[in-house]
Amino acid sequence: MYNLNRRLLLGLGLSAAAVGLAGCGDDGGGTDEPVASEDIPKSGTITVWCWDPAFNLYSMKEAEKVYQKTSPDVKLNIVETPWDDVQTKLTTIAQSKAFDQLPDIFLCQNNAFQKNVENYPDLFADFGSSGIKYDEFPEGVVGYSKFDDKNWGCPFDNGTAVNALRTDILEQAGFTVEDFTDITWTDFIAKGKEVLGKTGKGLMSGEVGSPDILSIMLQSAGGSFFTEDGKANLKDNEKLIKSLEAYRDIVAAKIFTQVNSWDEYIATFINSKVGGVINGVWILGSVQTAKDQSGKWAVTNIPKLDGVDGATNYSANGGSSWAITPKDNKVLAADFLAKTFAGSKELYETILPKAGALANWIPAADSAVYKEPQEYFGGDAIYSKVVDYAQKVPAMAPGAYYYEARDAVAAAIPKIIAGGDIKAALEEAHKTLEFAMN
Amino acid sequence: MSVTTQPTVPLAPDGEPDLTPAKRRGGRMTISRRTNLVGWGFLLPAAGLVTLMSFWPMFRALILSFQSGRGTRMRWADPLWFNYTRLLEDKVFQQTLANTFIYLAIQVPIMLILALILANLLNDRNLRFRGLFRTAIFLPCAVGLVSYALVFRTMFANDGMVNVFLGKLGFDPVPWLNNPTTAKLVIVMGLLWRWTGYNMIFYLAGLQNIDPNTLEAARIDGAGPIRTFLYVTVPQLKPMILLTAIMSTNGTLQLFDESWNLTAGGPGYASMTMSHYLYQVSFQGSPNFGYASAISYVILILVAILALIQMKVGDRRD
Structure with a gap:
């Protein structure tokens, strides 16, 4: 009995010590005062x-x-x-x-x-x-x-999302990059169809089932896969529905080339199969690997969703x-x-x-460097332009289950493109996401 | 296989040859005992490693499958079998389960039959360039899973080699990897290309053990090549067929590389395998290791059940 008690006491003591230690650990990062410079x-x-x-x-x-x-x-x-x-x-x-x-x-x-x-x-x-x-x-x-x-x-x-376009291809269809600035997706599709008719080239490409473009659209209106308190938010999400409608219409208009892998995606614009690309600004690094296209690219903001509260021409990926x-x-x-x-x-x-x-x-x-004209992009100072876009990007409720949400929506996209009901597809995706989250 | 290794010495219950008379003649340590100990001595390092590297993690995974929580905040699930009941409601898991069984049901029989036929053809002593053909058919096995999957993905891309070829023949391009059915088909084709030669080698080895006299006897009795193959060769290859069937079943149920690299599970979840989903649950999404462990145990149980059925059906010694 005595032995047992002693062990029990020791155990209690140890766990108390552990709690104490854990407490110390927590205190360490709690202060928000900047560390004094002599302590660095x-x-x-x-x-x-x-x-x-x-x-x-x-x-x-x-x-x-x-x-x-x-x-x-x-x-x-x-x-x-x-x-x-x-x-x-x-x-x-x-x-x-x-x-x-x-x-x-x-x-x-x-x-x-x-x-x-x-x-x-x-x-x-x-x-x-x-x-x-x-x-x-x-x-x-x-x-x-x-x-x-x-x-x-x-x-x-x-x-920050950019819409990079081939000015030479637009020109063949009688457009300039200004025609694609501050527009809506409906305008984009109409003009894209004209470009397609005159040049045989679409204006976008993307991996099948990759919801990149979709999440760019969604964030441009301040929408998210999640509510502010982090719950699943796919079903009856008006901004998501509008985004999916726009996505479906772009594919239906045949101005969006669907590919299966990242390298194919890069190849679509490097090999001039499409006349544009919409993605995070980092995509310009890949765009510029096509040295022969120097001076033929321009950068502008992305189209915005029609009829959505808070829709903007700015987003991020x-x-x-x-x-x-x-x-x-x-x-x-x-x-x-x-x-x-x-x-x-x-x-x-x-x-x-x-x-x-x-x-x-x-x-x-x-900085002056940001204001320097970029020869590759027709002498435009694209970097200060993009930093300016960045400040206009609506904040989006982030979530710990981003990848689950993305996958659930990705599974819904083929059904929607095939003409399925968006609400029904989203309801299913919502269930999948909720399931993954609990 | 077991046909050729029938032991001639009667076995004691522990599987060691029963050398009772020798036991009595020995000194302090009998020969049988010493053999036993030496045997155990040799077994020990390997057995220890297997226990440490395989059985211990398996045991831990079992424990983990009864826990729930994300990341490091694991606690006992309530009820304990929560992760297993969760599987019953998981539409994505059910889809991946169905996909895996489709691969199994289509690919394994085709592959084994093809391997059997090829092995039989290449076993012909009078065939010229026999070695060359054997090597050529076996060679895909030497290719890394990831690299062949990537090559297949490129070949079946929308503007890939296969579609270009179809175009030359006047067909419309097929969106191979965008369509649920064709995406699965491409994976099946990839698996056939990669694994048929592998199984063929097993059959070739098995064929070497078949007494040519039995084939000659069948021929003399008037059996044609097909009947000889079906009624003389195949029954004698039965242990080998069983082995390859179990191995292929096991391999297909754990399929990962092709699903991951070739189709990325897409479109949607249409070509995703169970193991791919398991990986996604643990590393891509918000980590749920308890649930992932439950999935891995379901795969284990399925492999065990299928192997058992195959052994019951295929290993009936008469």
Whole structure:
């Protein structure tokens, strides 16, 4: 009896200690006061996971140079890790609690941000005391990494939607890019049909079952797959119905070329099979690989939905944000991001022309580099144009079940294109999503 | 297979040859005991690894399948079998289950029959370039699953090789991967291309064990090649056919690479397999490992049931 009691007491003591420790852990990130500058380490190595050597990895290297001007003893250890691997590694680390395997900073797809923060809070440290001014970023962009009223991400990659068009093809049909600016989808379809009739080329392409275009349409009107409190919102979602109608009409008008894979999608505009592309601004990197088409492209805003409250010509698709982990280096890592991606015009001036990395950080748009005419796009200063679009993108209620919602809607699209009833298809998708969410 | 390995020494209940007389003659440790111990010694490392790497995770997965929650916030499900009852209501899971069984029902029989015929043809000693043909048919097995799936995807793209070819013949292009039926068909074709040669090799090996006298006797008795094949060759290959049937069933039920790379499960969920859905539930969507484990146990149970049926039907020794 005595023995049993002693063990019980020990057990109680230990669990109390564990609770106490956990309590300490929570206190650590709670303060929102910026860390005093003398508390920021002056040396150290920050490990970073990101994936694109020509884009985000390059930008990180440039950020290192910028930061080293004030803290020469801080070094980066950048590990090239494709996004799918980042996600798998994060999941594995969180499940096995092997947190020492985490980097100090990793790049996270905006669409996957909520899901990871909500399910694996252990992997993230918040930016509360970093001194990043979140009002210097567009609201829609900050929303991706905001959870429980705290900021868990430093926005990086700009996913503002653009409508890139081939001016030479439009010209053959008697149009200019102005005819496609500030228009509605109904106008777009009418004009697209004319272009198709005269040149034999459509104006859009996309992967079958990929709801990219659809979510661009939806966000352009401030719609979402979710309600504000994160519930499934597919059934009777007026904005989604209007988006699907527009999508169906575009396909029916034959101005939308459906393909099966990403490489085929890129090939449609590289090989001039279609005369335009609508996607996040990052698609321009792929567009510009067709050197022979230099000067023949123009960038404008996307068409807006007809008859929808809050419809705009601005939207976004994808993008990514930097996250920091709750390791010893978190103060340094947060300060690093605050002084580079959320505070250095110089950084954005370097990475824009070299990597096409467009800032989400609004002050960067004042920079002269952003106002430079781009020869590839007919001498238009497209970058300051896109940064301007970015600020007009309506915020969208993000959700931890984004991928489930996307898949459910993707399964509904073929039925709708085949002439099925949109309401019925959405009702089914709604059920699928609700099921996946509970 | 078991036909050729019938043991000649009577077996003791533990499966070791019964060498009772020798046991009595030995010193402190009998020969049988020593053989036993040495045997266990050799088995131990492998058995230990299998236990650690296969059985332990399987056990953990079973435990996990009784838990629910997202990410790391797992707790015991209420009721305990919640994840299993959830499967009954999951339309997507049912669709993937149906898809997998369609692959199984169409692809496995065609593949095995084709492999059997090819093996029989290529077993002809008088056939010229026999080695070349055998190699050519077996070669697809040496190709990585992902790479062949990507090649098939390119071939069956809307403006891919197959449609170009059909166009030359005057047919309209077929949207192979956009249509639920043709998307499944492409996966079946891919599987046939990839795995027929593999099974053929098993049959070729089995054919080497068939006594040529039996075939000659059948011929002398006036049986034509088809009757010889059906009534003499096939019955003697039965153990091998059973083996390949179980392996193919098992492989098809766990099909992942083709579904993932070739069609991405699309359009919608029309060509998605169970394993693909399992992956999606754990890594793509909001992670639900308890539910994913339940799915994996359903796959395990299905494989076990089907293997059992096949053994009952196919291994009737008379």
